Amino acid sequence: MPRYDLLIQEGMICTAEGTFIGDMGIKEGKIISLTKNAEGDASRVINAKGKMVLPGGIDVHVHFHNPYGRGYSVEGFFEGTRAAACGGITTVIDFGVQDPKKGLMAGLHQRMEEADPEVCIDYSLHAMITAYNRSVSLEMVKAVELGIPTFKMYMAYKNYGWYSDDGMIYDALLHAKKLGGMILVHAESDTLVNYFISQYLPEKKKWGAYAHALSRPNLVEAEAVNRMVYLTEATGGKSYIVHLSTAEGADLIQQAKLEGIDIDAETCPQYLLLDDSLFKNKEKGHLYATCPQLKKPADIHRLWEAVLQGDVNIIATDTCTFTHKQKDKWKGDFTKIPYGMPGVETLFPLMYTFGVKEGKIPLPRLVELISTQPAKKMGLYPQKGTLQIGADADIIIIDPEKKKIIRAQNLNTVTDWSPYEGWELFGFPEYTLSRGKVVLDKGTFVGKKGQGRFISRKLS
Numbered sequence: 001m002p003r004y005d006l007l008i009q010e011g012m013i014c015t016a017e018g019t020f021i022g023d024m025g026i027k028e029g030k031i032i033s034l035t036k037n038a039e040g041d042a043s044r045v046i047n048a049k050g051k052m053v054l055p056g057g058i059d060v061h062v063h064f065h066n067p068y069g070r071g072y073s074v075e076g077f078f079e080g081t082r083a084a085a086c087g088g089i090t091t092v093i094d095f096g097v098q099d100p101k102k103g104l105m106a107g108l109h110q111r112m113e114e115a116d117p118e119v120c121i122d123y124s125l126h127a128m129i130t131a132y133n134r135s136v137s138l139e140m141v142k143a144v145e146l147g148i149p150t151f152k153m154y155m156a157y158k159n160y161g162w163y164s165d166d167g168m169i170y171d172a173l174l175h176a177k178k179l180g181g182m183i184l185v186h187a188e189s190d191t192l193v194n195y196f197i198s199q200y201l202p203e204k205k206k207w208g209a210y211a212h213a214l215s216r217p218n219l220v221e222a223e224a225v226n227r228m229v230y231l232t233e234a235t236g237g238k239s240y241i242v243h244l245s246t247a248e249g250a251d252l253i254q255q256a257k258l259e260g261i262d263i264d265a266e267t268c269p270q271y272l273l274l275d276d277s278l279f280k281n282k283e284k285g286h287l288y289a290t291c292p293q294l295k296k297p298a299d300i301h302r303l304w305e306a307v308l309q310g311d312v313n314i315i316a317t318d319t320c321t322f323t324h325k326q327k328d329k330w331k332g333d334f335t336k337i338p339y340g341m342p343g344v345e346t347l348f349p350l351m352y353t354f355g356v357k358e359g360k361i362p363l364p365r366l367v368e369l370i371s372t373q374p375a376k377k378m379g380l381y382p383q384k385g386t387l388q389i390g391a392d393a394d395i396i397i398i399d400p401e402k403k404k405i406i407r408a409q410n411l412n413t414v415t416d417w418s419p420y421e422g423w424e425l426f427g428f429p430e431y432t433l434s435r436g437k438v439v440l441d442k443g444t445f446v447g448k449k450g451q452g453r454f455i456s457r458k459l460s
């Protein structure tokens, strides 16, 4: 029997701590040796000379096969995890949605049944609470036991039936605290959104897709983040703002952290790279609609600062992929656009190109933002999020000089447009390993449906 199933030789091994040139030996899905010169034979050797070897990315915010209206977003768990693997992501966290009639656990089990036969990399779920009440709070215990200690609540979307009021969030924070859990929130003020929408609805023809931006000024997010800071402080609980998009939000998170409040935030590549002038494009503007929506250059600037200073420690994508045809159903009404964009496949290359290549962030910080911090925050560390002996062999190998021009048809994401069409990106992996199995081999996807696993999580 060879000593290793796979040996990666002479690569530049990169972690959140730093880099060194060395070899990595893998056996039965785990990293078992990490040294300058590995001894012993291997079933397969990958020579990584001149390449970077990094822990696979962890996208803690994706929505695959997501219900919308009478249909679904176009990427299922197979297509979505394939796109992830091809972009250097080796773990995703999706959502199990509470059915108000059946409860929280039923939603999680149903989602696992859907994901298990499809995923080609590992995954986990957050529990999405849509109707908080006493029985949900009791079910939270069971979710934590199943390895799902993170609960998402919506401060907006009363019209979808997902809204949680302050009392519900307060109670959930207290409850999660007792269980070692965390409350994730979509922080936009429902009442303010509705007020601003009502102001712009009569002028929808005049503004087109840009009304989506006009009807969600920064105040909408800032007020909700501010409220969440108070609620977190008052309960002594643990909270996390998903897809932070505003300068004001970043200021509030920074201040709250200075005061020792246990609140954290993720942002997404689209909020660091795209601005709301895109909505002014008459033909394509509506494609870019997400919630929260793209903001102004000043927000982009402040969010990069937050990423550099450590107030924002996680980059995720909020992937929710629609086709042109699905997006076109808006027919000029900004309140009817399917909200969401593709993202999981381009997360790592975008952040590598515009973060590391452009000299904004050092490589170890990128590893921290996309792999190590998401793993720590979401309770996957040190099984995932690092290259160390005993960790899962979730690894990507990158040729740092190789570039690719983004074309929707050249991506594995199953849609006919990309927000980054024509952009030149570095950092697409040549190899992606999921628990030691090669799923991307010299740039060709070779993964199989169902080879990924549900990963049980526990917050530290």
Ligand SMILES: [Zn+2]
Residues within 6 Å of the ligand: 061, 063, 318
């Ligand atoms: Zn989302």
